[in-house]
Every structure is written in structure tokens, then in C-alpha cells.
Amino acid sequence: MANQDLSQGAATGGTSYIYRQGASPETRTVVSQKIKIRTPHYGTGPDMKQMGLISSMSSSESRSADPVSGIGFGDHIAERVPGPTQPMDISVERTMLYLCNLWQATGYASGISGPVRSLKHHRWPFDTEMAIVFSTIADQELGVAGTGFNGKGTFQGGANSLEFPAVTDDLSGKPGNQRGHTVLITYYEGCWWTSWSANMSKDQGMVGESGTMSVTDIHDFSSKYGEFLATGNDPTQGQRGSIRFK
Numbered sequence: 242m243a244n245q246d247l248s249q250g251a252a253t254g255g256t257s258y259i260y261r262q263g264a265s266p267e268t269r270t271v272v273s274q275k276i277k278i279r280t281p282h283y284g285t286g287p288d289m290k291q292m293g294l295i296s297s298m299s300s301s302e303s304r305s306a307d308p309v310s311g312i313g314f315g316d317h318i319a320e321r322v323p324g325p326t327q328p329m330d331i332s333v334e335r336t337m338l339y340l341c342n343l344w345q346a347t348g349y350a351s352g353i354s355g356p357v358r359s360l361k362h363h364r365w366p367f368d369t370e371m372a373i374v375f376s377t378i379a380d381q382e383l384g385v386a387g388t389g390f391n392g393k394g395t396f397q398g399g400a401n402s403l404e405f406p407a408v409t410d411d412l413s414g415k416p417g418n419q420r421g422h423t424v425l426i427t428y429y430e431g432c433w434w435t436s437w438s439a440n441m442s443k444d445q446g447m448v449g450e451s452g453t454m455s456v457t458d459i460h461d462f463s464s465k466y467g468e469f470l471a472t473g474n475d476p477t478q479g480q481r482g483s484i485r486f487k
């Protein structure tokens with residue numbers, strides 16, 4: 242029998258009832274129910290699948306801004322110079338399944354699928370995709386309610402449309418098929434697990450896994466990055482920026 246928690250043809254992690262999807266609230270505020278985390282699953286080809294059953298995910302990065310000052314100019318900072326950005330780390334907590342653990346969900350041959358039991362058994366990095374699914378309220382203001390906005394190949398390259406499966410229509414035939422939302426996509430490229438743990442307690446039946454992945458690079462899925470990337474606050478483009486440099 243095929244592993245329904247780790248399926249070849251499914252857009253999600255599997256086809257079992259665990260991966261059934263429900264409705265989520267339509268708000269202006271981003272809600273966690275509308276965030277999809279995708280990774281390559283072991284044995285299911287190159288396509289990314291929804292990781293599933295993630296209870297929390299947090300990311301952080303930092304960099305210093307070193308002060309520049311000079312002797313004889315008084316107590317004055319001439320400039321703050323940003324240092325190199327430190328590598329981003331992402332922490333993930335996920336419910337362990339018999340047929341799909343955290344490592345299988347990120348492409349490693351673990352559990353019933355293979356021998357990976359330790360961080361030292363990981364030989365290859367993996368990519369992680371985060372998709373923030375817009376609400377109908379947000380899509381309506383973009384003028385694409387019910388279909389979603391596709392910005393691939395444009396300045397809005399990190400946005401794409403996502404089509405949802407059909408649902409049961411009402412008596413007037415609404416909402417109909419081919420319904421979609423806008424998704425805001427972020428790619429975390431070249432990820433390595435740097436820590437892993439599982440909590441097993443006599444006071445709690447469910448077993449959860451947690452891990453930390455270190456990320457090599459971050460980008461949207463289609464923009465070209467370079468020296469003159471338009472990121473805002475550029476006074477040469479007529480924007481305000483800082484009055485210090487006018």
C-alpha cells in the first residue's frame with residue numbers, strides 16, 4: 242500500500258485525512274492558517290510538497306551597524322556602516338507521524354523510508370518555500386478577487402496566483418470552480434538542519450519534533466538581484482531616503 246502521508250501525486254504532504262484542508266477567516270491581518278510551508282519530500286520527485294502539521298515556525302536574522310567617528314571631531318558619529326548580514330536560522334516545530342517525520346518531510350530517507358537517524362547522516366542541503374496566502378479582502382483591493390495576482394517576471398515577482406480545489410457550490414452555483422488567491426512567496430535556499438529534538442513524555446500522548454535549519458540565501462522566486470535593485474528610500478529616484486545624504 243502506498244504511503245498516504247508521503248505521496249507522489251499530492252500537492253500537500255500526502256493524501257490521507259490528516260492533510261484535509263478547511264476554511265480560514267478572511268481578514269486584513271495575516272493569519273497562520275493561510276501560511277503554507279513547502280519542502281521536497283523523500284521519494285516524491287523534485288516538486289515541493291506542503292510540509293504539514295507544523296505547529297510553529299520562526300525565523301530571525303541580524304547584522305551590526307558599526308559607528309564611524311574621528312579623533313578631534315568631538316563626540317560625534319560620522320556614519321553607521323552596516324556589517325555583513327548574519328545567516329538566517331529558522332526554527333520549526335512539527336507533529337511526528339509514523340509514516341512521515343520531520344526529516345522525511347524535508348527530503349531525507351528517514352523512518353520507514355530509510356536509515357537517516359542523525360544530523361550526521363544528512364549529505365545534501367534542501368530548499369524551503371514559504372507562501373503567504375492572501376485573503377479575499379486583500380485580493381479585492383488588488384482587483385483580482387477569486388483569481389489571484391500573478392507577478393512572475395515583473396517587479397512584483399514574489400507574488401503568484403494559487404488555484405484551489407473545487408468546493409461544494411450553493412443552490413445558485415456559487416462560488417464555482419477555478420477559484421484562486423494571491424500568494425506571496427519567499428524561498429529559503431540551501432538549508433541545513435543544525436539541531437533536532439523530540440519530546441516524549443508520560444503526561445502527553447502526542448510526540449512533537451523540533452529542529453533548527455540554517456539558511457544559505459533568501460529571495461523571491463523570480464526577481465533578479467544586483468547593485469541597483471530598487472528597494473526603496475533611494476533619493477536618486479525621487480524618494481525621501483535620509484536628509485543626511487541630500
